[in-house]
Amino acid sequence: MSNGNPDQSPSVEPQAMLEQVRSSIAYQHERLRPPSLHADRKAAKQARHKAKHHKYTKAAFFRYCYYEPAFKFFCEQVLDVDYLPLPEATRLTDEMGVQNSSDYVCTPFKHILGDFIEALDRGADILIQFGGPCRLGYYGELQESILRDMGYEFIMLNFSHGIELGYVGWAKECIKLVNPKIDIPHGVVQLKATGKMIECLDELRDFYLANAGFEVEKGAFDAAWERAMDAFRTCMDERDINAAFRDAMAELRAIPLDKPADPIRIGIVGELFTAIDERANLELDHKLTAMGVEVHRMLNFTNRYLRYNEPNLRAGAKDYLTYDMGPTSTMTVLAAKKYGEAGFDGVIHAKSAGCTPEIDCIPVLQRVSEDFRMPILYLTYDSQTSDTGLDTRLEAFYDMLSMKKEKRK
Numbered sequence: 043m044s045n046g047n048p049d050q051s052p053s054v055e056p057q058a059m060l061e062q063v064r065s066s067i068a069y070q071h072e073r074l075r076p077p078s079l080h081a082d083r084k085a086a087k088q089a090r091h092k093a094k095h096h097k098y099t100k101a102a103f104f105r106y107c108y109y110e111p112a113f114k115f116f117c118e119q120v121l122d123v124d125y126l127p128l129p130e131a132t133r134l135t136d137e138m139g140v141q142n143s144s145d146y147v148c149t150p151f152k153h154i155l156g157d158f159i160e161a162l163d164r165g166a167d168i169l170i171q172f173g174g175p176c177r178l179g180y181y182g183e184l185q186e187s188i189l190r191d192m193g194y195e196f197i198m199l200n201f202s203h204g205i206e207l208g209y210v211g212w213a214k215e216c217i218k219l220v221n222p223k224i225d226i227p228h229g230v231v232q233l234k235a236t237g238k239m240i241e242c243l244d245e246l247r248d249f250y251l252a253n254a255g256f257e258v259e260k261g262a263f264d265a266a267w268e269r270a271m272d273a274f275r276t277c278m279d280e281r282d283i284n285a286a287f288r289d290a291m292a293e294l295r296a297i298p299l300d301k302p303a304d305p306i307r308i309g310i311v312g313e314l315f316t317a318i319d320e321r322a323n324l325e326l327d328h329k330l331t332a333m334g335v336e337v338h339r340m341l342n343f344t345n346r347y348l349r350y351n352e353p354n355l356r357a358g359a360k361d362y363l364t365y366d367m368g369p370t371s372t373m374t375v376l377a378a379k380k381y382g383e384a385g386f387d388g389v390i391h392a393k394s395a396g397c398t399p400e401i402d403c404i405p406v407l408q409r410v411s412e413d414f415r416m417p418i419l420y421l422t423y424d425s426q427t428s429d430t431g432l433d434t435r436l437e438a439f440y441d442m443l444s445m446k447k448e449k450r451k
Contacts, residue, residue, distance in 0.1 A: 126164060131153075158189060251338065251339060252338065253294070270286065313400045355373060387447060
């Protein structure tokens with residue numbers, strides 16, 4: 043009935059009743075029908091792949107700056123083995139490396155050996171030594187010999203083995219030593235994705251170094267950085283990597299800054315391990331950003347391995363170099379020259395004690411410093427280097443650059 047209201051449609055009440063009946067029927071139907079599970083196709087595909095190709099053995103890298111997510115991805119997605127993460131290094135870790143090394147080898151050797159001992163004690167079956175372009179390229183054999191003399195049994199995947207045969211030879215080495223069940227086409231795709239992750243990590247770190255010193259809220263960049271690392275650790279393919287990078291960069295860019303128009307800019311050059319790894323250089327990155335410095339570092343995995351071209355680099359540094367002096371020497375000199383051309387306030391040269399190629403760079407860097415009137419601070423690290431002495435030298439260097447900058451104004 044319309045209850046005397048001419049504007050009310052007489053069909054509203056029957057329509058409502060009809061909807062109630064339909065809802066009741068649908069509800070009863072759902073109760074009678076068994077629940078349907080919509081499986082995640084991606085997870086199901088990965089599970090099938092793992093069942094066929096995965097080898098349940100634990101592989102460990104040594105600790106090296108911010109590349110741990112890429113190491114994890116390489117083990118799980120390329121080699122198809124379990125990855126054994128290492129916790130933050132302790133004093134005992136470093137002491138084990140020092141006690142079992144010769145006094146004459148560099149600090150990176152001792153750090154890596156200590157990491158390997160700890161990894162084996164935690165149950166690692168495979169140790170991965172990706173070598174290095176200097177004497178570190180021979181350290182894998184020496185470290186393996188030391189560890190076997192200590193009584194450890196393990197597989198050493200040393201990247202310097204088989205590399206003279208090119209990528210095919212290296213791949214055969216991986217298959218023979220680590221996992222004969224590797225899905226080669228899948229591994230090639232995931233190896234490319236590993237390179238992509240390294241590029242993303244380096245780009246994020248470049249942004250961090252240039253801006254973390256000017257954050258309005260203290261600790262904002264470090265918190266965002268840790269979230270980014272956690273996101274990269276969960277990546278399963280290149281699509282995941284791109285998404286993690288996009289989100290991380292957006293978060294870093296959104297952090298409020300109080301950055302002057304002309305901040306003090308310092309470039310870092312030097313030996314591949316010490317100039318990048320914060321354990322080796324006593325957190326040089328954080329010490330500089332805490333002072334309010336814009337930091338730049340050309341030396342990273344992307345530039346040293348993925349895009350490295352020694353002839354082109356040497357052509358760029360031809361005013362100072364004629365020959366290749368060793369691992370990162372050309373990049374050290376060229377980077378310092380570029381920093382001088384860009385008007386940087388100073389350069390820090392970081393190396394481990396006894397690093398012959400970087401020692402050879404010092405006279406060349408002195409010429410670069412004179413030509414561009416750009417001060418260079420030379421830092422040499424060994425297992426006895428203390429935070430106190432480093433802090434004093436960095437503060438003095440910063441004060442000198444500040445006064446020099448004020449005079450120019």
